Amino acid sequence: MPARRLPSWIWVTGLTTAAIVAVTALAAQADQGAHPTAAHAAGAKPSASASPRPSASAKKNEPVAVPDGSGTGRRIVYSLAQRRVWLVDTGEAVRRTFAVWPGTVSPAPGRYAVSTTVPSTTGTDGTKVENIVYFTVASGVNIAFSNAQDGSSPQPAAGVKTGGIRMHSADGDAVWAFGTKGTKVTVTK
Template sequence: MAGSSSGFVAGLTAAALATVGFLAFQASATVPAGLAKPRTGDAPGVSTSKAPRDRKEPDALPDGSGTGQRVVYSVDDDRVWLVGESSKVKRTFRVTPGSVDPLPGVYTVTSRSNATTGTDGSAIEHVVRFATVDSVTIGFSTVVRAASAPPDPALKTGGIRESRAEGDAMWDFATIGRPVVVIP
């Protein structure tokens, strides 16, 4: 009896995973075309040119990164700012980018996953997705357990990795629809 019930549970689990996978595919296929693409003209005050950095305070929020509550990600500096009300920086931290960078522009958080497996085979959590470049999904995440084998160097990855504490802060802050401003 124990063997038959575990087979039944495994079957139910497989069916549930297939259903979730199908629904995720359907959801991604029905997202309006403009949601995952940069909209540089939609956000006043956002500059996609190389913003001058404050040499005395390199962690300072760059000029031209928009207004209001938002996530700001600098591709050149591998740094993120979580910006709250009145454009006050709540937190800033360094990140490790994947092999594919998003283009400068304004995006929104389009989906989130509490836990999944990254393209590189690592167990990841607190995934916050906001863009797609050449069929590679771009988002912030935290590695829970690294893959057992090193990833193929030719593998295109869009995971922008954060420490556990920063991943928790991003997860709490970057809800669906939150603007993500990508600057050079």
């Protein structure tokens, strides 16, 4: 008696099912591995003075505490040493925290308030920026939070005094919505 042949649709269905199972297993396995940071995925090149990486004390998936002595109430907190910003609501809950890239001129530690906001302009370094939230002046340079319109992370401009504290676009949107005129800003060491 001759061997009976299986129809081709059974083979195709079986191979397709096996492929889906294999891809699902590999995807689950890959999800357990290391993930690149947003700065690496965007192709950013960190420099010694403007690193896109959070401070070494910040562990992955561990919340970064608001610096002690940063005040109370609704405020924006900016840590010079950690290169990090926190948006703190009236109930002292952190609504958002993220790493930033400071300009070449830094504000002195202290308490300030948002003085004005500008939707978009060109920064001192020639970069088109948006979501500009100004809060002080240092060494004759306006200090403000902002993000590059093209989403890039800035490289310090050689020989140019810059006061922009730059961030990713999504973080810039959050600061823009949170940092209305008069919002408290605390700068810590």
